Amino acid sequence: MKFVIVGNGIAGVSAAHAIRKTKRDASITIVSDEVEPTYSACVLGHYLGEEIPRDRVFIKNLSEYAQDGIRLLSSQKVTGIDAEEKKLILEKADLVYDKLIIATGSKPFIPPSIQAERSGVFTFKSLSDTDKLVRWKGQSAVIVGSGPIGLEAGMALKRRGYRVVVIELLSHILPKVFDRRPAGLIKEILERKGVEVLEGERLVEIPGTDTVTGVATDRRTIGCDTVILATGMKPRGAWVFDKIKRGPCGGISVDEKMQTSLADVFACGDCVDARDLITGRPVSSMLWHNARRQGEIAGYNAAGLSRQYEGSLNATGLNLFGVQAVSIGISGGGETDGFAVIEREREDAYQRVILQRSEVVGVQSVNWPEDMGHLLASVVRKEKVTSLHDALTKRRPPLRTMRPFAHVRT
Amino acid sequence: MEEEKVIVYDPVYCSGCMRCMTACSTYNNGATSLSKSRLQIVRHEGHAISPLTEEDDLIFDVLTCQQCNQPACVYFCPTLSIKKNNETGCVTINHDTCVGCRMCMVSCPFGAISYDGDRRALIKCELCGGDPQCVRFCPTGALKFLPKKEAHLPKRNHLARNLIQSRTRAIRDAATREGEHAGS
Incomplete structure (x- = not known):
């Protein structure tokens, strides 16, 4: 059996390992357009902030691919697919497959109205982006977009001694992950550490011709020599998008076995719209642990072992200069109808539980990480509670396993 | 193959002396600090001032790593630094690859992983390499290290x-x- 995996991120590599575990003699090929072996995109902020050296971002070195019997075709672009002939078309040659796994990941989304092709404008997604930023000698940076990626980049540049301004279009930072109240607390922490945060401002243009001189928003012009566009991610893989069924968020549509609309083609990772654990609707998750799990499921199913994906769960942890902010499950509670919110506060710390029809669907905390694991289990089980005390003390069935968190061995 | 053994806590015998915690932090940190013990004996709140009844005998409980079969910490680790040993069943952190993001601490339902600010590292019970000091120093036999099938x-x-x-x-x-x- 010939297994071909497109993409060398964690989804692709997990898929390869799942196949190897099931089929010892299968031929496994990973096609990647990057040069480096698999790295953890979650720790690029640590590398940029000089907390860890560059070699610590890798989770697998090249010799380990050979040990596991995985052929890695690096720096190869896929240009198309012939699903009937089961052929993957590369720039130089074609690759025949029995089972194909698409794990192409995501790429930065840049608003089409923004002219970004000049030196000093960066995105913060891949290792090569980070390398460019590490080499860049700047002094003041504007981060456009205040999602986790934007804030991680901002905090890392702050550690490097930059002056940092973060611009957010919406009315509070981390709009997809945190509700207004905890986001406000996070903003305070950032400002205390010298990161300037501007909310409700729209980027109009990046003036300058060759190099960046500043950023113009609808309210002011900010002078700077570095701009990071952290305005979101979108699924990647244009070579297959017109031949495959896609979901509402723009990713490849998959069923619970990570099977796509094409026969013998599976997909996993940032490029898919998979089922959400809480709502049950297809969602583009783009989080590490979900990508890893989806990769495993896709690998097992491609290798003929029937496994079902439990669903994507948001679990975001942000380390704000030592203060831990956590969001699990759904956000937006208290600001839309049908939700109820339980809040708890103590000095410098905050916790909120979001309920929908008295089921726990989301938890957020700032500087209060202790109960999060407990509440995470509540979110996974959709426990019915009426008070926070309930959520924290309710007697539960055996806690020995964290189903649906099946565990990984790589 | 080594037999999988687990730490078993028996609240009936626990007197709450916290010698297990002292032994743990001394052995694993080289200094006695109850907050850095990987196993925490907790006293249920509200009993200290009320008279003890028969039911209240079991006022102590222990929080430590359960060496889960499907650990949440492993599920969420972004650097694949936490592994479960298939033979001993022990869940260990590889500090050479861990970057200290604390997702394991956040996701653990037992609060069994904590952050050591001095060493800038996440710490958890790793069974002292097969000879848990908490069990060794427990004077009442409330802690036992038993093969899994006898737990x-x-x-x-x-x-x-x-x-x-x-x-x-x-x-x-x-x-x-x-x-x-x-x-x-």
């Missing part, structure tokens, strides 16, 4: 004892009632 025995023994006690009590009561009956 349920302390609980079963207690239940059996309770059952026998209540049965003998019932028989004795019946006998006394009968005696009273005969006497009258």
Whole structure:
């Protein structure tokens, strides 16, 4: 059996390992357009902030691919697919497959109205982006977009001694992950550490011709020599998008076995719209642990072992200069109808539980990480509670396993 | 192959002396600091000032790593630094690759992983490499290190004892009632 995996991120590599575990003699090929072996995109902020050296971002070195019997075709672009002939078309040659796994990941989304092709404008997604930023000698940076990626980049540049301004279009930072109240607390922490945060401002243009001189928003012009566009991610893989069924968020549509609309083609990772654990609707998750799990499921199913994906769960942890902010499950509670919110506060710390029809669907905390694991289990089980005390003390069935968190061995 | 063993806590015997915690932090940190112990004996709140009843005997409990079969910490680790050893069952952190993001600490439902600010590292019970010091120094035998298939025995023994006690009590009561009956 010939297994071909497109993409060398964690989804692709997990898929390869799942196949190897099931089929010892299968031929496994990973096609990647990057040069480096698999790295953890979650720790690029640590590398940029000089907390860890560059070699610590890798989770697998090249010799380990050979040990596991995985052929890695690096720096190869896929240009198309012939699903009937089961052929993957590369720039130089074609690759025949029995089972194909698409794990192409995501790429930065840049608003089409923004002219970004000049030196000093960066995105913060891949290792090569980070390398460019590490080499860049700047002094003041504007981060456009205040999602986790934007804030991680901002905090890392702050550690490097930059002056940092973060611009957010919406009315509070981390709009997809945190509700207004905890986001406000996070903003305070950032400002205390010298990161300037501007909310409700729209980027109009990046003036300058060759190099960046500043950023113009609808309210002011900010002078700077570095701009990071952290305005979101979108699924990647244009070579297959017109031949495959896609979901509402723009990713490849998959069923619970990570099977796509094409026969013998599976997909996993940032490029898919998979089922959400809480709502049950297809969602583009783009989080590490979900990508890893989806990769495993896709690998097992491609290798003929029937496994079902439990669903994507948001679990975001942000380390704000030592203060831990956590969001699990759904956000937006208290600001839309049908939700109820339980809040708890103590000095410098905050916790909120979001309920929908008295089921726990989301938890957020700032500087209060202790109960999060407990509440995470509540979110996974959709426990019915009426008070926070309930959520924290309710007697539960055996806690020995964290189903649906099946565990990984790589 | 090494047999999988687990730490078993028996609240009936625990006196709350916290010697396990001292032993743990001394062995694993080289200095005694209760907050850095990987196993925490906790006293249930609200009992200190109220008189103890029979039920309140079990006022101590232990929080430590359960060496889960499907650990949440492993699931969420972004650098694949946490692994479960298939032979010993022990879940360990590889500090060479861990970057300290604390997702494991956040996701653990037992609060068994904590952050050591001095060493800038996440710490958890790793069974002291197969000879848990907490068990070694427990003076009452409340902590035991048992093969996994025997881990349920302390609980079963207690239940059996309770059952026998209540049965003998019932028989004795019946006998006394009968005696009273005969006497009258």
